Amino acid sequence: MTRPRIAFVTPGAFPLPSPNGGSVERVVEKLVPRLVPTIDATIYGRSGRSLARSGMLNGARCIRYPGADKRKYMAHVQSSLMRLEPDIIEVENRPIYVLRLKKRRPRSRVWLHLHSSTFISGKAITRRHLERSFALAERIIVNSEFLRDDVIRRVPWAACKVSVVYPGVDLARFPSQHTPEGAARRHALRAARGWEGRSVVMFLGRLIPIKGVHHLLRILPRLIEQHPSVLLVIVGGAFYGSSRTTAYTRMLQRLGAKYRNHVKFVPYVPHTEVSDWFIAADIAVVPSANREAFGLVNVEAMSSGLPVVATRAGGMKEIIEDGVTGFLVSPEFVEYELEQRLLELLRSEDLRLFMGLKSRERVENAFTWEHSAQRWLALLRESGFEQV
Template sequence: MHILIIAPEQIPVPPPYGGSVEHCIYQIARKISSRHKVTIVSKLRANFPKKSTLGHITIHRVPGGNKQTYLSNVLKMVKGHHYDIIQIDNRPRFVPAVRRAFPHTAISVFLHSTTFISAPMTSRKQAASDLSSANFIVGNSLSLQNHLKRTFPNIRHKVRYVHLGVELNQFRPGLARTRSKHHPFIILFAGRLIPRKGIPVLMRATQIIRRTVPSARLHIAGGTGKPSYKKQLQQLAASLRIPVTFKGNISRRQMPQFYRSGDCFVCPSQGHEAFGLVNVEAMASGLPTVASRNGGIPEIIRHASNGLLVTNYRSPAAFAKEIIQIATDSSKAKRLAKQARIDVTRRFSWRATASKLETIYASKSSR
């Protein structure tokens, strides 16, 4: 097959930092390209070439100040070419225009969250209309698949799911940290600095934790499009009198070392977390992980087996209780971390992601 992947308009593929969607596109393409030809179109950015060729992958990068301009440039780039499958990542609004340009080609929409099928990004009616022209709608978790089927019952027969993966050779356990007054208990968070990621809950949990574990401190990796929100978080940390380090955007290459720098990883998502790639990366890195029992996260973390889940995830005290277990019970922390690495190795490789996606696309029979 020749597969065309249309990336969102915000970040180039491969992403220099952040960009979990673009990262997934690149990793899936690398695995699929061992058996198929893959063309990716993504955003053009300074210091990136307009065209890259990596084995059987060709990446074209086009300019685009907004979604409409970007999509127009994408369609100009691919006009006149033949593809067996066109995969559109996280942009259902692109489907009608792509369908008009390729009326006889199978189209898949790969969704990484509910953001672009929900208000305020779109209406349910508009999303249903956009998705109706696709042959496949692929979610990144069973939770997202079920949400799509409930929300859009008329196209439920087109919906599938494929779990994401992790580079197991990059994200791997490092040397165990020895805690003392010179090695405090480090709690890690990685993700965009936006309200639904739950950072204020984690900060308040850290304040509670420090009553039992005085050395506890919080390291936050990730950027934000709204500097005012980061300032709010900094002010909250100051008011709570907790030590918080904002690491900013960390490159994909540096992320494995970030995970290995901590004693515990926490994902306190407050909105629906379709998958939670950071949890898989942390677990692969041999890090005890605490996360909200929310969305697709329980498909990754099994409570008290390979991590800890927080049911009352709006409660700082509930998070503090689980994190304190890891901080004060080293044998439990080691057992969770060991099982996490085993489970991720068995279940969440990019090869497994690519193979399942290939099986779905080989059918081409949903429309």
């Protein structure tokens, strides 16, 4: 049986694989190899210093081109696609690329996989071009019901094309702190970092206003007053793989400087190290604003056995079960409710244990990369490839 040839065109922003890459590249890197037993996969991405022009990525062919000039990058991809002649081309998170591909290859079957609302906004693409790209795409995959609703709100007639494929987490890469092995790793990390006797609240992500880190620093004095052992650990930077600062990050540092014994800033860490930060924490907090379409950190923290306190916003309310795997707080009263829910968890080890175990259970049942692959392959079967 001949496997269908599928080409995955990433934005060209980061190399694959890359520990410092963005979430789009991470999803492709984790999802596509799990499709390989069924499909013949080729991934297009940005070249990197230590990466060959072409090679294999866990069973998927990976072809790399310079990505600084996006038009040149797409010209290289177009030329390669002429030779490859894939059955389907999946464009990752760039609807404008759909227009460019279909202009050169009008008969190609093109899917669009959206990972956020950023590149369907008016700042990124005109309404005419957005509607045209949706019209030319055979299928539109999104990563949450929230993003599905956003797409349909912008282009209502595209509703019949939109399907949800949730991202996932690698359970082995993100072990639970509630297993003997995870508990041992947690103990060693906390000892090495001097966290014994501390109640660690963990934020991990980009330091940009939409992620809401300033809310945590504003409520920190009241958390300290009520729970003196609290330690807020903020892991990340303003840019992927960079230590460059911004006015916002400098403002966060000024806020945190008043409470040096209770807040620790950790510069951006590669994804390979993320699990070691979550497994050593007690609570994860994700105070993002409404645009957060999914948030991989939510399922990564949950896989590590942590309760998650997040805003009732975007796709996060599809992941976190309020009162079971963590708490959802109102965006309108985010600081007051964050404070109340964090204190509730800080004061109760039993509640943290209950929610942490439930978090891991929910991830195992719904949010693994294997679940993602099965959903994606179901869409392929619906598209006429019954043999898969």
